[in-house]
Amino acid sequence: MSRIITYASAIQEAQEQLLESNPSVFILGMGVTSPTGVFGTTVGLLEKFGPERVLEVPASESAITGVALGAAISGMRPILIHQRVDFSLLSMDAIVNQAAKWRYMYGGAMSAPLTIRMIIGRGWGQGPQHSQSLQSWFAHIPGLRVLMPTTPSDAKGLLIAAVNGETPTIILEHRWLFGIKGIVNKSFFEVAIGKGEVVKKGKDVTIISVSYMTIESLEAAKILEKFHISVEVIDLKSISPIDIDTIIKSINKTRRVIIIDHGHISFGISAEILSLIIENSTVELLSRPKRIGLPHAPTPTSYSLSEVYYPNTKDIITGILEMLKIKNSQIIEFNNNKFTDIPNEDFTGPY
Numbered sequence: 001m002s003r004i005i006t007y008a009s010a011i012q013e014a015q016e017q018l019l020e021s022n023p024s025v026f027i028l029g030m031g032v033t034s035p036t037g038v039f040g041t042t043v044g045l046l047e048k049f050g051p052e053r054v055l056e057v058p059a060s061e062s063a064i065t066g067v068a069l070g071a072a073i074s075g076m077r078p079i080l081i082h083q084r085v086d087f088s089l090l091s092m093d094a095i096v097n098q099a100a101k102w103r104y105m106y107g108g109a110m111s112a113p114l115t116i117r118m119i120i121g122r123g124w125g126q127g128p129q130h131s132q133s134l135q136s137w138f139a140h141i142p143g144l145r146v147l148m149p150t151t152p153s154d155a156k157g158l159l160i161a162a163v164n165g166e167t168p169t170i171i172l173e174h175r176w177l178f179g180i181k182g183i184v185n186k187s188f189f190e191v192a193i194g195k196g197e198v199v200k201k202g203k204d205v206t207i208i209s210v211s212y213m214t215i216e217s218l219e220a221a222k223i224l225e226k227f228h229i230s231v232e233v234i235d236l237k238s239i240s241p242i243d244i245d246t247i248i249k250s251i252n253k254t255r256r257v258i259i260i261d262h263g264h265i266s267f268g269i270s271a272e273i274l275s276l277i278i279e280n281s282t283v284e285l286l287s288r289p290k291r292i293g294l295p296h297a298p299t300p301t302s303y304s305l306s307e308v309y310y311p312n313t314k315d316i317i318t319g320i321l322e323m324l325k326i327k328n329s330q331i332i333e334f335n336n337n338k339f340t341d342i343p344n345e346d347f348t349g350p351y
Contacts, residue, residue, distance in 0.1 A: 001186045008040035008178040010152035011117075014159040015042065015079060017188045019049050022077060025163060028055040028064060029081030029117075038081055039119070039178040065091030065116075069099050072114040077163050084130050085118040085172065099168040100143030111166040115159070121174040121212060121262060122310055128298035133263040135210075138170045139240040139272070145169040145193060146240040148211040152182040154237055157191030164190065174212040174262070196243035198250065202232035205256040205320055208247060208273055210236045213260040213311075220316035231320065239269050244276050252283050258290040258319055260311070265293040287323045292316060 005013070018025045027042065033056040037043035046054040057064045061082065068080040082088040088095070095116070102112040120133040139146045145167050149155040155173070162169035199214065200221050209217040214235040221231035232250050236243065251257050257277060259270040270291040277289070292311045300309050321327070 002183050003186065004181050005152060005184050006040070006178065007152045007155050007173075007180050007182070010156040010182075010184045011041040011159060011173070012037075012043060012045070013184070013186075014156040015045060016048070018077075018079070018160060018163050019045065019053060021188060022163075024075060025077045025079065026053040026055065026071075027079045027081065028057050028068060029083070030057055030059060031083055032056060032081055038083060039175070041117075041178070042081070061087050061090040062094065065094040068114055068116075069094050069112060072099070072112045072168070073102060073110065077113050077115070079115045079117065079159075079163060081117045083119055084126075085120045085134050086129055086132055088116070088118055089134075095138075095144070095168070095170075096141050100141050102143075102168070103166070104143060112168050113163070113166050114168045115162045115171065116169070117159075117171045117173060119175055120172050121176055122299065122306060123175045125301045125303070125306075126299075127301035131299045133172070133174075133261075133294070135172055135239055135261075135263050136268045136272075138172075139269060143168065144240065145238070147171045147193065147238050149173070149191075149237060150177065150211055150214040150235050152180065153184045154191050154235075156184055157189050158193065158237065160188065161190035161193050165193070169193075172211065176212050177215075180215070191237070194238045194241040194243060196234050196236045196238070196246045198232060198246065199235045200231065200233040202230035203254060204230045205232070205258060205323060206247075206250040206254045207231055207233045207258050207260060207316070207320075208236065209233060209260040210239060210269070211262065213262050216311070216313045217260055217316055219313045220320070223313070223317060224320060229320070229324065229326075242273065242276065244280055247273065247277065248280050251277060251281055251285075255283055255286045256289075256323055257285070258292065258316070258323065260316060261291075261293040262310070263293055264296060265291055266296045268293060287325075290319045290323055292319055 032042040033046045068078040071078050099112045122131045149158045207217045217233050261270045
């Protein structure tokens with residue numbers, strides 16, 4: 001049975017079903033037992049499963065990540081939650097030097113089935129220490145899978161697939177996604193890891209996007225369609241591994257590509273994708289590829305700086321028009337006032 005629920009509710013449901021189906025699954029993190037339950041994603045789990053399986057932890061990220069890793073290599077399947085990706089930097093040794101390399105060092109005989117949920121992105125003036133998007137850091141490390149679901153259904157299915165797998169997995173959830181709604185099946189299901197999806201078909205240009213930027217990309221495609229510009233949008237879902245086959249198939253059709261990320265452009269995911277395109281595509285592009293992402297500067301705190309720092313629908317439209325050599329100011333003159341530091345009236349913060 002399918003119904004419409006929020007991104008946060010889909011994650012909560014996935015965790016509830018995992019806890020019900022497998023006694024080795026448990027959840028730990030700061031705020032998992034709070035009334036707001038990490039943006040609503042852990043609400044009600046403590047009451048149903050008790051403090052032995054839903055663990056509130058002290059503010060010691062290195063220690064709790066070590067505990068989660070130890071549990072994973074001992075046969076448990078922990079879901080560790082860092083409420084900000086920034087907090088996880090205190091536990092990089094356990095993630096990068098231990099979890100990612102565990103199976104390799106033991107010749108495949110042992111595994112570390114650790115799933116770590118981390119929250120990324122802007123909002124509420126969080127500033128440079130609480131609003132980073134560091135996906136390229138984790139994607140650079142062999143032995144880690146890095147997932148960035150956009151829709152509620154993918155948020156549920158990818159989380160279940162990650163916990164059921166044997167590879168340590170980082171799941172990055174953008175703060176602006178928790179309130180979006182979508183159709184989600186109530187059943188216990190998995191979404192294939194490493195497989196992207198063409199979420200809108202088109203013929204003039206391919207947008208490759210990830211996480212919240214897929215929402216922006218779809219909005220841009222919708223507006224451009226009114227002016228007879230056909231845009232194909234790929235939601236990657238996973239950045240390690242990357243579904244290069246879906247990307248190349250689309251580019252061979254449109255022969256134009258723009259890559260959208262909400263991480264830094266410098267040394268980031270968009271650069272890796274562009275390199276893969278150059279190495280694997282067999283067609284000549286009709287125009288230079290474009291990348292849109294964050295500038296090489298720390299994330300700002302103020303509203304005024306945020307408005308020029310973070311890319312949005314208007315930037316995507318402008319980039320595509322430049323690529324197609326179309327000068328039409330009417331296309332980009334649309335109401336864009338929904339973006340300051342709060343995406344919609346239902347969004348809450350600061351955490």
